[in-house]
Amino acid sequence: MKRALLTACLLSALGAPALAQTPMRLDPDGKWVPAEAPIDPASDAGVMQRARTQLAENRPRGALALLDSWLKRNAAQDKPETAEALLRRGDAKLALKDEYEALYDYERVIKEYPGTPQFITAIERELEIGLMYLNGLRKKFLGMRIDSATRIGEELLIRVQERVPNSQLAQRAAIELANYYYRARDLRMASEAYEIFLTNFPTSEYRQLAMQRRVFANIGRYKGPRYDASGLIEAQYLVRDFAQRYPQAAEQVGMTDALISRLDESAAAQMFEIASWYFVRKDSVSARYTLKRLILKHPDTVAATRAKEIFIERRWPIPEPPKPAPTEDAPGAKPEPSEATSETKPEAPATDAAAAPEAPAPKEAKP
Secondary structure: OHHHHHHHHHHHHHHHHHHHOOOEEEOOOOOEEEOOOOOOOOOHHHHHHHHHHHHHOOOHHHHHHHHHHHHHHOOOOOOOOHHHHHHHHHHHHHHOOOHHHHHHHHHHHHHHOOOOOHHHHHHHHHHHHHHHHHOOOOEEEOOEEEEOOHHHHHHHHHHHHHHOOOOHHHHHHHHHHHHHHHHOOOHHHHHHHHHHHHHHOOOOOOHHHHHHHHHHHHHHOOOOOOOOOHHHHHHHHHHHHHHHHOHHHHHHHOOOHHHHHHHHHHHHHHHHHHHHHHHHOOOHHHHHHHHHHHHHHOOOOHHHHHHHHHHHHOOOOOOOOOOOOOOOOOOOOOOOOOHHHHHHOOOOOOOOOOOOOOOOOOOOOOO
């Protein structure tokens, strides 16, 4: 009996300090500090904490019901927790694979609460949804995913660039949108998107990729001699720029002088096709003008050789490239007369009216 009583006294003595001890937690510096007082579950902060816990435990339906009820009760009040409630409700809808409805909550956060910490998070969520749509996810219709949502995805990525320009999110949205156009073979939009990306983010880690794909997009837009070849002319300048910046990568992907020569041949063939069309239309003046431009712009191509043959057949003078103006250092250049030589240069002799022979006087008319 005495032993049992002594044991109980010892346990109570040892447990008392533990029960009276204040809860502690680690702060960001790794120090033990008193823990915060427990939050009332019925308060606004308590509701947000419960919603976060349910989302973390993969119970989005409970979080959705809790946040719906809270937002309805506080719809007429602008509380500090409203932005977080909208964000977490969107997260719950996204977890339930109802991403399109989640966009309404994210848009409210972005438009109505731009100064809150939830602003950037909402933009991140919209970026992820946009990428899901561009990667093939379809929008729900009558409970089935049958509607294409690529247009929505494009708009979401464009909005990200407009709302947080010059940020990491905008950079990712820009390169992902350009890559989507490139994958979808929309080469005109891909070329423009890569150009915008290179203008807005000139020091990006994706610059080399963007420059390379912009060249291939311009080349891919060319469909043959009967179509527009403006992309080929631009591609030649882009190839030279890429080879100058990244010579080793240019050799690996084939952006060399050989590619520039092929582009030159294609552009010349397109101009020759235009001249042939003018000949069919009996418009020899326009045909001659086009062939002349062809010979001057692409002199080393097969099309230029054929154009010269036409000039010979029709006995037209073959155009020659304009010669550069002679400079002072160029051989054969005539030096300009100096002031001394101009002063010592003899002047032309003045004409003497008396020394000039007189014109014969007209004969008098006979009466």
